[in-house]
Amino acid sequence: MCQLMPWLRRRKPWQWQLLAHLAGLLPLVTTVLALPGFADPVADLTRASGIAALQLLLASLLVRPVAQQWRIGTLLAARRPLGLWAFAWALCHGLVWLLLDQQLQPGWLMELLSRRHLQLGAISLLLLLPLALTSTRALQRRLGRYWGWLHRSVYLIAVLAIAHLWLANKTLDLEQALYAALTAMLLLWRLPLSRWWQRRCQNRSG
Amino acid sequence: MPRRYQPSLRLRESEVTPESVYLSRRQWLAQVAAGLTFAALPGSASAFWGKESAQAPRRPLKFSPYQGPWPGGELTPEDKVTSYNNFYEFGTAKDDPAANAQGLRTRPWTLTIDGLVEKPVTLDIDSLLGWPLEERIYRLRCVEAWSMVIPWLGFPLARLLDQVKILGSARYLAFETLHDPEQMPGQRSALVGGSLPWPYVEGLRLDEARHPLALIAVGLYGRTLPPQNGAPLRLVVPWKYGFKSIKSIVRLTLTDRQPPTTWNLLAPHEYGFYANVNPAVDHPRWSQASERFIGNDGLFGMKREATALFNGYATEVAQLYQGQDLRVDY
Numbered sequence: 360m361c362q363l364m365p366w367l368r369r370r371k372p373w374q375w376q377l378l379a380h381l382a383g384l385l386p387l388v389t390t391v392l393a394l395p396g397f398a399d400p401v402a403d404l405t406r407a408s409g410i411a412a413l414q415l416l417l418a419s420l421l422v423r424p425v426a427q428q429w430r431i432g433t434l435l436a437a438r439r440p441l442g443l444w445a446f447a448w449a450l451c452h453g454l455v456w457l458l459l460d461q462q463l464q465p466g467w468l469m470e471l472l473s474r475r476h477l478q479l480g481a482i483s484l485l486l487l488l489p490l491a492l493t494s495t496r497a498l499q500r501r502l503g504r505y506w507g508w509l510h511r512s513v514y515l516i517a518v519l520a521i522a523h524l525w526l527a528n529k530t531l532d533l534e535q536a537l538y539a540a541l542t543a544m545l546l547l548w549r550l551p552l553s554r555w556w557q558r559r560c561q562n563r564s565g
Numbered sequence: 566m567p568r569r570y571q572p573s574l575r576l577r578e579s580e581v582t583p584e585s586v587y588l589s590r591r592q593w594l595a596q597v598a599a600g601l602t603f604a605a606l607p608g609s610a611s612a613f614w615g616k617e618s619a620q621a622p623r624r625p626l627k628f629s630p631y632q633g634p635w636p637g638g639e640l641t642p643e644d645k646v647t648s649y650n651n652f653y654e655f656g657t658a659k660d661d662p663a664a665n666a667q668g669l670r671t672r673p674w675t676l677t678i679d680g681l682v683e684k685p686v687t688l689d690i691d692s693l694l695g696w697p698l699e700e701r702i703y704r705l706r707c708v709e710a711w712s713m714v715i716p717w718l719g720f721p722l723a724r725l726l727d728q729v730k731i732l733g734s735a736r737y738l739a740f741e742t743l744h745d746p747e748q749m750p751g752q753r754s755a756l757v758g759g760s761l762p763w764p765y766v767e768g769l770r771l772d773e774a775r776h777p778l779a780l781i782a783v784g785l786y787g788r789t790l791p792p793q794n795g796a797p798l799r800l801v802v803p804w805k806y807g808f809k810s811i812k813s814i815v816r817l818t819l820t821d822r823q824p825p826t827t828w829n830l831l832a833p834h835e836y837g838f839y840a841n842v843n844p845a846v847d848h849p850r851w852s853q854a855s856e857r858f859i860g861n862d863g864l865f866g867m868k869r870e871a872t873a874l875f876n877g878y879a880t881e882v883a884q885l886y887q888g889q890d891l892r893v894d895y
Contacts, residue, residue, distance in 0.1 A: 398649035398659070399711050400864040401857055460857075462869055474850055526850065529709070530759030530831070532657040 364429060372436030379437040382418065383444025386411035401459045408455055409480075412448035413520050413538060415441050420517060420545045427557070439494055442513070446491040453484050476526035483519040486512055514549070517542050620647075621667045621796075623788040628698040628718045636704040636803075636877060638870075639860045641713035643786045649859065650793045651707065652812055654742065654749035657759045662793035669748055669792040669813070676725075676798065680739070680818035683730035690797045694783055696720050701780050701801070706842045706876045708806035708828075711857045717801055718784035723775045731771075731819055738774040739824035740767040740800060741816040761827055767811040768824035768838065769802065770885075778803055778881055781814075804875040804882045806840045837895035841886070842876035846895050 390407045397403040419441035426434040456477075461467040471477045490510055493499070499506050521539050528535065548557075652662035671690070679685035698718050706712045726738070744752065744764035751758025773779065780801040783790060790796040795812025802809050808828050818824070828836035835849055844854045855869040862868075875882050886894070 394864065396648075397864070398645040399857060399859055401867055402709075402711065404864065459864070459867070460869075464869070466852075470852060476850060530653070530657055530761065531756070532759055533754075533756040536756055 364431075367429065367431050368433075370431070370433055372433045375434050375437040376440050379418075379440035379444070383415060383440060383447070386414075386448065401455065405452065405455050405460060408448050408452040409524070412445050412452055413524065415445035415448060416513070416517055416520060417538065417541055417545065419445060420513065421541075424545065424548050443491055443494060446487045449484050449487055453480070456480075476523050479519050479523040479526065483516050483523060486516050486519070490516075514546055517545070619667065620663070621669070621792055623784075623791060625788050626694070626698055626718050626784045628700050628784070628787075631700040631702045631716065633701070636702060636714055638704070638712075638714050638858055640702070641715060641859050642861060645859055646713060646715055646785060647791050647793060651709075651807065652793055652795070653758045653761050654751040654763075654765065654813075655793070656751055656757055663791075665750060666792035669796065671792065671797040674797050674815075676814060676817070678725070678729045678817045678819075680820055681732040681735035682819055683732065686728055688725075688728065690783075693720075693725075693781075693798065694789075696724070698783065701782075703778075703780070703801060703803040704876055705801075705803065705807055705810070706856060706872065708808055708836065708840070708848060708853075710848075710851060710853060710855070710872075711859055712870075712872075712876075713859050716786055717780060717782040718787070719780045719782035719798075719801070721777055722779040722781050722800065723777065725781055725817070726774065729819075734821045735819040736771055737820045737822065737824055738769050738771055739816075739818040739820055740769075740811045740814055741818070742766070742811055743813045743815045760831075762830055765811060765827045766824065767800070767809055767826050768820075769809075770823075771819075772885055773802070773882075776882060776885065778878060804842060804878040806836075806842060808836065809840050839886075839891075839894045841882075841891060841895075842872060843874055843891055843895070844872040845874075846892055 386407065390404065390411075393403070393407070394400065419438050422434055422438045422441065426432060457463060457467060461470065471481055490513060493502060493506060493509060502509065521535075521542050524535055524538065525531065648663045649659045650662040651659070652666065655662040655665040674690040675687050676690070676693070677685060677687045698720060701717045701719065702714060703717060704712055704714050742765040743749070746752040746763075749758075751761075752763045769779070780803075781798055782795070782801045783798050785791075785794060790799065792813075795810075795814075798814055799812040800810045800814065809826075823838060826836075826838055828840075829838055842853075847853050853872055856872050857867060858870050873879070
């Protein structure tokens with residue numbers, strides 16, 4: 360352990376980015392491998408792409424607590440690729456629904472507007488779009504503090520995505536409960552009270 | 566040097582069918598893939614490693630071949646019928662039942678018929694399997710808007726009811742699935758079984774139960790039921806959503822009032838007592854106007870098909886509901 364931490368801290372930003380890209384590509388590999396075994400491929404593909412998007416979104420939110428807790432500054436570089444992969448998978452998820460599930464039949468918009476979980480999913484995807492578009496370093500500099508405000512909407516998106524998942528399923532299961540618990544922890548960690556507590560702990564240990 | 570793989574369950578050659586070998590390998594591959602995705606989660610990881618189990622052996626059955634009308638579409642391949650299941654006693658994911666139900670003890674197994682009858686009876690599954698069996702090729706429409714066409718083997722539910730003398734006051738028939746948390750992980754943990762109240766219960770009006778289409782199935786595709794499909798015996802009511810077709814039944818009770826039903830207890834505004842397939846009455850959270858048929862086609866061959874009233878069995882069953890508003894009695 361005492362060998363591991365210094366080693367992790369010495370990693371370069373590009374190494375974390377590479378890891379993030381591999382994490383973003385992994386669901387593609389697993390989905391292609393599993394595809395021949397899918398009985399209801401549209402439903403299975405919808406689920407696989409949606410879960411991939413959620414996992415990557417939560418991974419991007421996990422970066423800062425982990426980087427701060429173990430003082431691995433370079434790890435922060437993983438956030439951008441993780442967030443972009445989350446958007447890519449969310450877009451796939453929406454397109455699978457539109458093209459394969461609804462098959463672009465005329466009623467798709469009515470269907471989208473009349474179902475609560477579809478509304479929440481669509482809003483999440485729409486909110487992710489500006490984050491993906493403003494993810495370049497140049498725009499980040501240009502937008503200044505507005506960039507920070509804009510990108511804080513990711514917390515709202517995480518909550519919407521969890522609500523979307525819950526409403527789309529018939530019952531609550533272990534997997535959904537774990538995602539919800541992780542989301543709650545990641546949000547609580549960012550509350551002012553919890554920041555104060557973290558500082559206190561760090562000062563004591565430091 | 567890698568050790569040779571030793572199966573934990575040793576089967577004689579005669580007990581292994583080529584299909585089940587094929588199936589378990591395919592499933593294993595799919596689950597390797599799915600498992601990798603969720604390997605980071607402690608709960609799924611253990612479920613993943615437990616998923617190599619061989620399929621429980623199934624016995625060939627003698628039956629008279631199906632002569633009735635074809636329900637439309639092709640037969641759903643057997644490996645899809647036996648690997649894509651809703652059986653929350655064994656987990657909420659579609660591949661959970663095939664992975665977790667193989668150890669279900671289906672012998673000894675008895676079925677009790679009690680309630681408003683002159684004399685309750687208890688029947689042994691082996692005697693029921695000796696009854697003349699017929700093949701019924703039915704369309705199964707899940708409330709989740711997917712469908713299959715399945716060759717069941719069994720006998721009319723009415724024949725089972727003939728085993729008792731039903732009192733005149735009886736109006737409904739209540740069904741109950743085995744309650745055995747030791748064998749059924751979903752009954753042990755709300756997070757595995759979707760927090761359904763156990764045991765799983767269902768019900769029919771007595772005239773529905775006596776309808777000749779209502780079937781007690783003991784097999785499919787020529788052999789006894791696999792555990793994930795509700796071994797050793799289950800109900801099949803083809804004009805109602807799949808959740809009405811209760812699995813692994815241990816008790817039938819004749820009652821004078823409408824019995825509670827599991828999904829209705831969990832979400833009364835989403836799942837009614839009648840649960841007749843009806844394209845005009847949506848599930849509150851999704852449309853029931855069309856369905857995804859699970860056949861031989863892969864991802865891009867899959868078409869949405871229009872859902873038919875009473876799942877295509879309207880000429881046979883519509884008269885049961887004369888004078889009823891199907892929007893109220895959903």
